[in-house]
Amino acid sequence: MDNQLLVENINFSYGKNKVLNNISFYSSNGIASILGANGAGKTTLMRVLIGANKPSTGKILLNNENLLECSNNIIGYLPQNFDTYDNVTGYDFLSYVCDIKNVSSKEKKQHIDKVIQQFNLESIIYKNIRNYSGGCKRRLGIAQAVIGNPNIIIIDEPTVGLDPEQRLEFRHYLSEIGKERIVLISTHILEDVELYTNTILIINQGSIIFKGSTSDAIAQAKNNIYTMNVNIDELALINKKAMVIEEKRLENNMIKIKFIQTDDIVDKSELEKEVSLENAYVFLQKCETSLQ
Template structure:
């Protein structure tokens, strides 16, 4: 399902959460990346028909989000950043309740629920009370409820925030599998989720799109600007205002650093091939400098 966003803006009194946002989502897994407060959740809520824009237009397939919200909802599965379940119900009971609210016919619910649970790896826990679930299992159950009704579009907001590494890796695998059958819009501030799961990505900063392209294109922004270097603490203190830190670890009384910057640190750095995180840091660190949108 194709998603088209044209000159979308949203204001809250004196705050402009979105400013003339435009891009298209052709299908697969599309990532929406940006720091906290960039406008990601506002955009997701507009796409999910939960919030009206101040200006602009959004089309989901053949339907206008503002004028035809009920049609959009029939083709939509949504996992918000914050959600809850009734802990005293089993996963199957909870999904049966949600399926009924979504209008899934009674004679189709069992099959729909079982299919959704298999998709997220919870089929063996279907009769277990939700209050016994881990945080990662609850997130996967959240995806399962979004799959009920066989939606064409899945909107998933910050699904891996707070998860342990094992559950985060599992979640990325689920996103990749779902992208072969649905259009998935994945909002996150965790760059590794984008790198692992997404075909394309848009970066929001201060309510504007500052990049739209492939993860490889985002990484390329930092080409020739990524360095590994070992410094003592005094040297790093003197240099840190000129570089953006990607990672650091103590090593033999010094600190081993991965940095993004235009110059080789003290002439001792080893140049490295950039990753998506390097490109993202290079992009958003250019305050108010918006890069050419990549369409390739």
């Protein structure tokens, strides 16, 4: 049976600075990615969901229970900067996490062995964590997040600092764990989002401005983005009249631009046929900003 997460009217402020404004969304099994610029409120929302920050209003229900009071629905969490005790082995650390999450002594070894195999930790698990590479430490981080078989896992910037091969490996792990539980990810790497995300939420200045699939986001932008080849002087003029969302340098000092069409620019432009998720993301962000 699918897990069900309902977030309703979450507000949070640091003093007089309102960081989250009436955040509401629904999620079930699979991967949902939370997108937004630095300072948009992504990490604060993550901290509210795990109980580190207490919202001023709103509720969070997991399978119809208060998420922060669930005894049977443990939250798995992997922060962007995953730090732990460097002078212990990976095995001892996972054993410690089992104790924190009340995994019974009878089940502990079997539980640890399972995540060691699941995340390919066999060759390093008995080494001190201070000797782990960034990729190995990230694998240990996701392993500790699934200890206790949580219904929901929350991950802040899952592939930050990883090389392309490690990112590919980590995407595979995320896809696998998302089959049986809710996985919420905060990220700004749109390439990752396109490959493994079921749903995206875009946050702008503390408010959700878009909820839906990646194809939904692209569809919203598709009939509003135009392309044109210009020289440097023309680009400066267009930047004053339209929202340019992508520039690509061509030969002979020409530049191919994608922009949001306005009545002032009609000559030489064509409707863009291939709109990427990145194009759609910038379009939705810029349109929302222009309305504020």
